[in-house]
Amino acid sequence: MQVWRDFPVVFDEARILRRLGVRKRPERGDLSLIDLVREETAEASRLLAPAAAAAVVPAGGLEPHGVFAGAVSVGLCICTIGPGIEERAGRFMAEHDLLRGLVLDALGTEAVSSVSRNAEVRLGEWGRALGFRPGKRYAPGYKGWDVSGQKTLFDRLPAGDIGVGLTDGFMMIPRKSYSFRINFCAGSDPGP
Numbered sequence: 001m002q003v004w005r006d007f008p009v010v011f012d013e014a015r016i017l018r019r020l021g022v023r024k025r026p027e028r029g030d031l032s033l034i035d036l037v038r039e040e041t042a043e044a045s046r047l048l049a050p051a052a053a054a055a056v057v058p059a060g061g062l063e064p065h066g067v068f069a070g071a072v073s074v075g076l077c078i079c080t081i082g083p084g085i086e087e088r089a090g091r092f093m094a095e096h097d098l099l100r101g102l103v104l105d106a107l108g109t110e111a112v113s114s115v116s117r118n119a120e121v122r123l124g125e126w127g128r129a130l131g132f133r134p135g136k137r138y139a140p141g142y143k144g145w146d147v148s149g150q151k152t153l154f155d156r157l158p159a160g161d162i163g164v165g166l167t168d169g170f171m172m173i174p175r176k177s178y179s180f181r182i183n184f185c186a187g188s189d190p191g192p
Contacts, residue, residue, distance in 0.1 A: 003161055004122060007050040009114045011041045011079070011107060019106040036103055044107040049082025051162035052119040056126060056184065062152060067138055067145045071183035075123040075134070076153050080141070080164045080177040081111045108176040117179040123182055132184035139180040153179045 014038055018190035059071040068074055085108035116137075124134040140149030148172040159165065165173045172179065 001053070001158060002054045002126070003158065004052045004054070004119065005050065005162075007052070007118050008113045009045070009048055009050055009111045010115075011044070011110055013037060013041075016041075016103075016106050016110050019109060020102065025049050033099075034105075035127075036100065037093050037107075038102065040103045043088070044085050044111065047082075047084030047088060048111060049068060049084060049163070050080070050111070050115045051082070052077055052079040052115065052122075053157040053159055054078075054119065054123050054126070054164050055157055056130060057156060058121075059183070064144070065149070065152075067181065068183060069150070070185060072186050073127070073132055073184040075127055075182040075184060076156055076179075077116075077119050077123055077137075077181070078153055078157050078159050078162065078164055078172075078177065078179045079112060079119050080162055080172075080174060081108060081114045081115060082163060082176075083174040085111065086174050107164055109140070112176045116180065120180070120182065125185040126147070126184065130184070131187075133187050135183040135185065137180040137182050139178065150179060153181070 053074065054077040056073050056075050059068050059074050061067050085104055089101045089104035092104060120137045127134045130164060141147040147170045150166055154166045164177050166172060
């Protein structure tokens with residue numbers, strides 16, 4: 001098992017603006033939104049606590065399910081950015097500063113996406129080092145894997161060590177968290 005906390009989080013301004021519904025280059029009147037995104041990006045960076053808990057486990061030790069078909073081993077991972085951004089966005093919403101709250105929420109979504117992509121790369125490298133060929137990441141709640149699949153990951157990973165809990169309805173707390181699996185097959189990558 002591994003716990004990783006050293007994730008670089010890069011905020012892509014264009015993607016954040018798309019998350020906010022801006023589909024084309026902002027017009028002159030929208031520059032205040034860009035300024036707000038830049039201002040809150042600096043604040044979001046201070047509020048981040050990125051972390052991931054991961055393990056590589058034998059596929060035979062997991063309950064039979066189609067999402068593990070063909071795997072020799074499975075990489076499991078839970079990622080989070082911590083509660084800071086979510087809590088601050090919630091305060092803005094409660095104070096009726098909805099735009100600022102929405103901007104922070106979009107930044108949080110972008111941040112957890114960045115952490116999960118980085119964790120996916122690390123987990124894939126870990127599997128390759130063990131002599132496996134990694135498949136694609138797949139998350140509980142995706143087609144064919146009910147969100148209750150969260151229990152599989154939470155039963156095998158130290159989610160509490162990175163501050164992530166699971167509700168009875170299988171929702172992760174803090175909400176800016178993400179879990180996934182990568183199936184590992186026999187044989188190494190053929191290379192580029």
